[in-house]
Amino acid sequence: MLSVETDLLKSKAVHSNGNGKHTRRAVEYFGKNTFNDEVMREKLPKDVYKKLRATIRKGVKLDKDVANTVAHAMKEWAIEHGVTHYTHWFQPMTGLTAEKHDAFLEIDNDGEPIERFSGNELIQGEPDASSFPSGGMRTTFEARGYTMWDPSSPAFIVDGPHGSILCIPSVFISYNGEALDKKTPLLRSMRALDAAAREMLALFGRDVERVITTLGPEQEYFLIDKEFYHNRPDLIHAGRTLLGAAPPKGQEMEDHYFGSIKERVLGFMQAAEEELYRLGVPAKTRHNEVAPHQFEIAQIFGEANVVADRNQLVMEVLKKVAARHGFALLLHEKPFAGVNGSGKHLNWSITDSEGKNLLDPGKTPEDNLQFLVFLVAVLKAVYEYSDLLRASIASAGNDHRLGANEAPPAIMSVFLGSTLTQILDKIETGNGGAVSEQKLIDLGLGNLPTILQDNTDRNRTSPFAFTGNKFEFRAVGSSASISLPATILNAAVAEALAGMQEKIAARRKKGDDLNSAVFAVVKEIVTATKAVRFEGNNYAEEWVAEAEKRGLPNLKDTPAALQALIEEKNIRMLEKQNVYSESELQSRYNTKMEQFCKTIAIETETLLMLAQTSVLPAAMRYQTELLDNTSRLREAAELLGEDSGLDEQVQLLRSLSAEIRDLHRSVQELVQLRHKAEGFEQISDEAHFVAAEIRPMLEQVRRHCDALEKLVPDADWPLPTYSEMLFIM
Numbered sequence: 222m223l224s225v226e227t228d229l230l231k232s233k234a235v236h237s238n239g240n241g242k243h244t245r246r247a248v249e250y251f252g253k254n255t256f257n258d259e260v261m262r263e264k265l266p267k268d269v270y271k272k273l274r275a276t277i278r279k280g281v282k283l284d285k286d287v288a289n290t291v292a293h294a295m296k297e298w299a300i301e302h303g304v305t306h307y308t309h310w311f312q313p314m315t316g317l318t319a320e321k322h323d324a325f326l327e328i329d330n331d332g333e334p335i336e337r338f339s340g341n342e343l344i345q346g347e348p349d350a351s352s353f354p355s356g357g358m359r360t361t362f363e364a365r366g367y368t369m370w371d372p373s374s375p376a377f378i379v380d381g382p383h384g385s386i387l388c389i390p391s392v393f394i395s396y397n398g399e400a401l402d403k404k405t406p407l408l409r410s411m412r413a414l415d416a417a418a419r420e421m422l423a424l425f426g427r428d429v430e431r432v433i434t435t436l437g438p439e440q441e442y443f444l445i446d447k448e449f450y451h452n453r454p455d456l457i458h459a460g461r462t463l464l465g466a467a468p469p470k471g472q473e474m475e476d477h478y479f480g481s482i483k484e485r486v487l488g489f490m491q492a493a494e495e496e497l498y499r500l501g502v503p504a505k506t507r508h509n510e511v512a513p514h515q516f517e518i519a520q521i522f523g524e525a526n527v528v529a530d531r532n533q534l535v536m537e538v539l540k541k542v543a544a545r546h547g548f549a550l551l552l553h554e555k556p557f558a559g560v561n562g563s564g565k566h567l568n569w570s571i572t573d574s575e576g577k578n579l580l581d582p583g584k585t586p587e588d589n590l591q592f593l594v595f596l597v598a599v600l601k602a603v604y605e606y607s608d609l610l611r612a613s614i615a616s617a618g619n620d621h622r623l624g625a626n627e628a629p630p631a632i633m634s635v636f637l638g639s640t641l642t643q644i645l646d647k648i649e650t651g652n653g654g655a656v657s658e659q660k661l662i663d664l665g666l667g668n669l670p671t672i673l674q675d676n677t678d679r680n681r682t683s684p685f686a687f688t689g690n691k692f693e694f695r696a697v698g699s700s701a702s703i704s705l706p707a708t709i710l711n712a713a714v715a716e717a718l719a720g721m722q723e724k725i726a727a728r729r730k731k732g733d734d735l736n737s738a739v740f741a742v743v744k745e746i747v748t749a750t751k752a753v754r755f756e757g758n759n760y761a762e763e764w765v766a767e768a769e770k771r772g773l774p775n776l777k778d779t780p781a782a783l784q785a786l787i788e789e790k791n792i793r794m795l796e797k798q799n800v801y802s803e804s805e806l807q808s809r810y811n812t813k814m815e816q817f818c819k820t821i822a823i824e825t826e827t828l829l830m831l832a833q834t835s836v837l838p839a840a841m842r843y844q845t846e847l848l849d850n851t852s853r854l855r856e857a858a859e860l861l862g863e864d865s866g867l868d869e870q871v872q873l874l875r876s877l878s879a880e881i882r883d884l885h886r887s888v889q890e891l892v893q894l895r896h897k898a899e900g901f902e903q904i905s906d907e908a909h910f911v912a913a914e915i916r917p918m919l920e921q922v923r924r925h926c927d928a929l930e931k932l933v934p935d936a937d938w939p940l941p942t943y944s945e946m947l948f949i950m
Contacts, residue, residue, distance in 0.1 A: 247498050254302065255501035256295055256376040264294040277373045278431065280412075288340030295376060296325060296338035299387040302378050307338065309346040309368035310388040310530075312403045314812045316702045318533050319393075321348045322386060343389065344370050366401055367394050371408070374527045377500050377534075390530050399805055403704035406800050407526055410434075410711035413798040417718035418571060418579065418595075424725060424735065425591050430574035434711050437522040437691070438532050439506075441563035441699050442539060443515050443551040444486060446950060449941040450549030455827050459820075460553035460700070461618070463828040463919070464836070464926040467559045468944040472512050480509045483950060485546070486516070493518075493542040500538070502531045512560035513947040522568065522691075525711070529704045532565075536700075552700040555621035557943060558923075562622035563699035569710055570691035571595065581690035589666040590739055597645075597746045598721060599692060600635055602713035603685055604750040606794070607633035608774050608785035609713065610685075610694075613706040615782035615813065617820040619698035631782070632768045632775045633696075634755040636683035642756055645747045648740075682759035712800045721746065779817045780908040786810040814904045821911045821919075825895050828922055832888050835939040840881050840929045843937055847874045877932050884925035891918045 252259070261270055269290045275281040283291075299307070308320040323346075325336040346368040374390035393402035400406055411434050418432035450456050455463040472478075482490065490507050497504045503521040510517050518539070520531060536552060543550035555562035571579045579595045582588070603610060610633050614623075623631045637645070644666065680686050684696040697706050721742050728738035752771035757764060768775060776782040785791055787810050795801040801809075851870050894915050901907035930938055 245495075247495075250495075251498045251503075252375075252501035254378040254380075254499040256298060257501060260298060261291075261294075264298055265290065273372065283344070283372065285340055288344050290340075292338050292340045292343040295343065295387070296336065299378060299385075300325070300336065303380075303385045304378055304387045305384040307342075307387040307389060309348070309370070309391040311368050311391045311393040312529075312533060312702060312704065313393055313401060314403065314809065316403070316700070318537065319348070320386075320388065321346070346391070348393075366396070368392065369394065371404065371526065373524070374530045375501060379500075399802065399808075403702050403708075404526060404529065406805070407529060407704045407708045407711075409800045410708040410715070410798070411525055413715040413800060414571065414711040414718075417715040417722070418573075421594060421598075421718050421722050422573065422579075422591075424722065424739070425587070427573075432571055432573050432579070434525040434707065435522045435570045435572055435691075436525045436528040436703060436707055437520055437568035438528065438697075438703050439517055439519040439566040439568070440532065440535055440539075441510055441515060441517045441565065443512070443556050443563065444489070444543060444548045444950070445514060445551065445946045447544065447547050447549050449946045449949075452941050453946075454831060455824075456549070456551065456556070458827045459824045460551065461556045461621075461824075462558065462943075462946075463824055464831060464923045464930070465558065465940075465943045466927040466930040468942070468947060470948070472560050477509050477513050477515070478511045482507075482509060485950060489543055489546040489548060490516075490518075492546065493539055496538050496542060497535065500531075500534055502534055502538075504535070510561070510563075512557070512562075514950065515561065515563065522570070525707050526704075529702065529707065532703050554616070554618035554698040554700060557947065559943075560947070564622065564695060565697045565699050565701060565703065567694040567697045567703050567706055568688070568691045569694055569707065571714075578690045580687075580692070586666050587736075590736060590743075593648075593666070593743050594721065594739060595718075596637075596641070596687075597743050597750070598714055598717040600750040600753060601717035601720070601746050602710065603633055603635050604753040605717070606709065606713040606791065607753065608776065608782070608788065609709050609791050610706065611696075611774070611776050611782045612785040613709040614694075614697050614701065615776075615779040616698055616701060617779060617817050617824075618700055619696075620778050622698065623696060630684070630759055630765065630775070631696075631777050632759070632765070632773050633684055633753070634759065634768065634773065635692075635753050636680040636686040636756060637754060638680075638687060639756065641687065642754065645754070648744050649748050649751065651744070680756065680759075683755070684759065708800060712795055712798045715798050716794050717746075778912045780814065780905065780912050783810055783813050783817075783908075786813075811904060814908045818898075818904065818907050818911055821915055822895075822898075824919060825891065825915060828919055829888060829891060829895075831940070832884060832922055832926060836926045836929055837881065837884060837888075839933055839937055839939050840877065840884075843933045844874070844877050844881060847877065873932070877929070880925050880928045880932065884922065884929065887918065887922045887925055891915070891922055894918055 258274075261273060265273065269287050272281070272287050273283070273291055276283045296307075305326070306322040306324050308322045310318060310320050313319050323342075325338055327335055327337045329335050348366055348368060368391040371390045371392055376387060376389045379386045379388055390404075392400070392405040392408065394405060395401050400409075414434055415432045419429060422429055422432070445456075453462065455461065494504050494507070503523070504518055505521045506517070506519040508517055509515070518535065520528060520535070522528070523531070540550045540552075552563065554564070573579060580592070580599075582592045611631060681695075684694070686693045686695065694706060694710065697703060724742045724745070725735075725738045728741060729735065733741065752773060755764065755768075765775065776785075786806050792801075792803050792806055795806060796803060847870065851867060851874060854867055854870065898907055898910055898915060901910060930942070935942070
């Protein structure tokens with residue numbers, strides 16, 4: 222009887238949670254809405270399946286007959302799941318996703334309705350590209366753009382209220398073949414790193430099919446009640462609170478971090494995870510973050526372009542499910558002043574087709590020498606292209622977070638841990654000569670795995686930290702696409718590996734054996750890149766001064782950081798690695814500068830509206846009330862012939878009146894600066910002006926608004942307060 226009941230439960234894919242409720246097992250429905258490998262094996266003829274797998278793994282061109290067969294199978298599978306439309310799902314330079322839905326429905330020559338989906342429709346689409354940002358690569362009237370299917374990222378089904386949509390992950394290119402999206406350069410960078418890493422492995426006698434970039438992002442976000450959100454125009458328009466006095470309690474008690482998850486929030490998390498599992502997104506971890514009402518969800522590692530797609534899905538699904546549960550989900554890097562902002566820690570590693578993590582120390586000295594090669598290649602990449610890495614995470618939102626004693630500063634540095642640091646220091650100061658196994662053991666390389674397991678710690682203040690077998694790029698913003706930072710990192714490491722390979726080859730020609738040649742190049746790079754290694758507190762002011770002595774760039778705002786995209790050395794490297802052309806880099810510089818200026822313009826207009834239509838009227842009503850009360854008290858005192866005792870009331874009135882006056886003046890100054898910003902012809906000039914002049918004035922206006930919030934009675938304040946938004950759920 223028990224086995225029958227067990228089988229019945231399995232058939233229904235449910236289990237009891239001990240409270241009389243039954244929940245479905247994740248393994249039973251994981252990936253059910255994805256055209257994954259299991260579905261392809263089932264739906265496709267064996268020869269077609271093998272050809273498609275070759276396309277996915279090796280980039281072999283897909284012929285038309287295969288495409289037609291795949292398209293038919295995909296259509297039939299989708300229709301079985303209630304799909305009526307398909308779309309090429311892509312990631313333009315907005316940082317969001319885009320889609321145009323086309324129906325399977327067509328009318329044949331006899332006027333009869335049929336459902337059709339061809340190989341051509343699977344492989345290529347043609348959305349109107351005129352309204353997507355191009356950064357000057359095309360004029361507005363040049364509307365033609367093409368979406369091209371990325372077979373390596375599984376198609377998936379998104380359920381709608383009246384039918385579902387088949388989403389086909391795609392790249393987006395212009396009529397002339399230029400990348401108009403974030404995925405195309407990412408795929409190029411993966412190819413560049415694959416080629417460079419395989420060449421390096423060949424020196425060690427290893428012939429692998431391919432080397433894969435893997436990512437594992439940790440997504441932070443805030444939740445607030447939807448009713449509060451709807452009554453905060455700044456959250457609606459700007460994504461962050463442009464004013465708001467600090468509550469009596471913030472995160473000082475450190476009682477939210479990893480705390481018990483409230484039932485309402487847990488219900489949202491569970492619903493979101495179920496939807497993500499259906500989409501094949503392996504959400505692994507959920508927990509409370511440091512700030513009140515701040516949370517995190519983390520994915521399991523996967524291939525870079527697939528994970529980049531998944532992270533976009535995570536953000537979209539979280540927002541959609543949050544709304545169903547009466548929440549507003551905030552992805553801005555700094556939605557609330559005075560508490561920690563949100564980041565997206567991007568864990569990055571490289572793995573070969575045999576399953577070996579190339580950043581994982583080996584079991585022999587020779588394996589560890591190979592490990593050191595890839596380790597120092599990353600050091601070289603960060604050291605030589607730290608400005609590009611900083612540009613890859615630059616945004617108006619992230620400027621609020623970086624260096625605010627809650628996130629790494631804008632200075633790019635690498636944390637390795639005390640053990641690896643000691644080993645690299647020994648390599649730097651060690652004598653030359655042949656490299657024997659004993660020498661490697663003496664340097665601590667022979668038993669490196671054990672040492673690392675015992676002694677490698679984490680540094681939560683470092684922007685780029687080694688954590689055992691991966692690097693954690695902690696400076697990425699929570700709202701950002703992970704494609705750009707991953708693209709830059711891949712390209713820079715590919716360049717570093719290629720340069721090292723050339724130097725090793727040159728030493729071999731001079732007669733060095735392999736180990737000695739490799740070790741000499743490793744030592745050279747360890748010495749040259751020492752400045753970028755830092756084991757201390759990156760939040761400390763002393764580090765800023767020390768970094769300046771070391772010559773490390775400190776690009777504090779987005780306009781300064783984005784200059785790296787058009788620096789000659791960076792253009793040369795990215796063109797050499799076939800990741801970006803010069804025109805594509807210029808377009809991204811222009812686009813991101815425009816986005817910065819537009820973001821601050823929206824914040825400016827929103828804050829002016831709030832100050833003039835909400836804050837000042839509320840403060841002036843209270844001012845009138847105080848004036849009336851004070852006048853009446855004075856009249857009563859004169860009538861009774863007693864001391865008025867109005868000093869406290871008068872002082873309150875003076876403070877209130879002074880803040881009203883100062884706010885009004887600051888508003889007028891902000892209006893003048895806004896008009897001045899509109900007069901610049903060059904986007905770079907406007908962006909630097911906005912950063913230097915308008916942003917400080919926004920903060921000044923905010924200070925006066927926040928001061929008035931502390932003076933005006935709570936019942937008369939027109940906006941939800943921090944105390945409400947951060948502590949009521």
